[in-house]
Amino acid sequence: MTHDPRASSDEGKKPSKWKTAAAILVQIIYAALSIVIVSGLIRGFREGGGAVASIDLVKLYDQHGPAAVGIPVAGVSALLLVSLARALDGPMSLDLFGIKSEGASATCIVWAILFLVIGLSFRALW
Template sequence: MTGDPRASSEEDKKTSKWGAAARIFVQIIYAALSATIVIAVVRIVREGGGALATVDLVKLYDQHGPAAIGIPVAGISALLLVSLARALDGPMSLDVFGIKSEGASATCIVWAILFLVIGLSFRALW
């Protein structure tokens, strides 16, 4: 080999029989896991479906409104704000209390901070 990444032979393009077997094994595992999840959801809905009829949704939302409504709204709001900031300004970098982060990690930290602030403000106002 000359070290040129563009120069490759037919032998390099072929996958080994162990690689193909591993890929097939992983696909079988994923299919079995997906089927198990579907069967579990169906069983849970069949066995616990009668319990949902006894729940008073108005009372539930009145007592647990911040958790039932506020948390999803806080997550979506934080996502929209972070997405808007990334779209307008580009990649983020963050330096808080000596912790430096750039790129995706800064975006995740900013999202978590926004989520907590918005969620706590919903809780304070509820």
């Protein structure tokens, strides 16, 4: 006996009431959770807002300069070097200590190594 797709019922294709109700419940929970998080952040900023005015930025950069300046500069520098290498040579391939990677994974590994090296050099020179 052959199966005629026109004769099949649409009842099996519709989601059940419970599945629809569960999906709506999950959406309500996500919405409530996001409202609680946002209201908590707003409350925290309102209560702790006076603490920001007491921070001396010159002293902060003097004590934590490598972290405040060096880390973002290291990240951007590594990104520029990796982007330049990709633009000039194309997709990367890496074989490091027996670990082989190609494409995006090799690019990520090279970026992480460059970020680490540039960050450590800033720390050593600061």
